[in-house]
Amino acid sequence: MKKYLIGGIVGLVTGAGIFAIILSLSIPGLMLMEDEVKYHDFDEAVAHFTKSVEEHGWKIPAIHDLQKSMKKFGKSDIKAVKVFELCHPDHAHKILDRNDERIASSLMPCRIAIYEKNDGKVYASRMNSSLMASFMDGVIPDVMSVASKENEDILSVILK
Numbered sequence: 001m002k003k004y005l006i007g008g009i010v011g012l013v014t015g016a017g018i019f020a021i022i023l024s025l026s027i028p029g030l031m032l033m034e035d036e037v038k039y040h041d042f043d044e045a046v047a048h049f050t051k052s053v054e055e056h057g058w059k060i061p062a063i064h065d066l067q068k069s070m071k072k073f074g075k076s077d078i079k080a081v082k083v084f085e086l087c088h089p090d091h092a093h094k095i096l097d098r099n100d101e102r103i104a105s106s107l108m109p110c111r112i113a114i115y116e117k118n119d120g121k122v123y124a125s126r127m128n129s130s131l132m133a134s135f136m137d138g139v140i141p142d143v144m145s146v147a148s149k150e151n152e153d154i155l156s157v158i159l160k
Helices: 002-031 042-055 066-072 089-096 100-107 129-133 140-155
Strands: 032-036 059-065 081-087 110-116 122-127
Touching: 002 129, 042 059, 042 081, 042 110, 042 122, 042 140, 059 066, 066 081, 089 100, 089 140, 100 129, 100 140, 110 140, 122 129, 122 140, 129 140
Parallel strands: none
Antiparallel strands: 032 122, 059 081, 081 110, 110 122
C-alpha cells in the first residue's frame, strides 16, 4: 500500500512538473500573435493599415516610430518598426466608466506593431487580447473580445 502511495505521489509531482514546463513554454506563443504582411514595402503596409483603421471607425491616438526613437539614442541599425495605439471610444468607455473594470486600462489602447525583419519581409504583431480578457471579470471579456475581433478585421487588409 505504501509503495502505491509513494508511486502515486511521485507520478503526481512529475506530471505537475511536466505540465508547468509545457505551460511556461507555450504561454508566450499564445499571448502574442505575429503574421506576415502581404506587402513587402513597409510604408505601403503602414498606409493600407492606417486606411483600414479609419474605415473601421477606430482612431489612432499615437504612433511610436521605434526606429526613429532608437536613432536618437545612437542605435541606427534598427529596421523599421512602428507601434500603433488604436482606440475605439465606445469600447473604451464601457471599461473606463466602471471602477472595477479600470484595472484593464493598462491594456488600453490596443496596440499593433508593424515591422521589418532580417528576412526582408514585413510583419504585424499584437497581443492576444481576447485570450487575456478571458481571465478577467465584468464587461472586460466581452468588450475586449469584440475589440480583438475588430482589430483582426482591420489587419485582414494587410495580412497574407
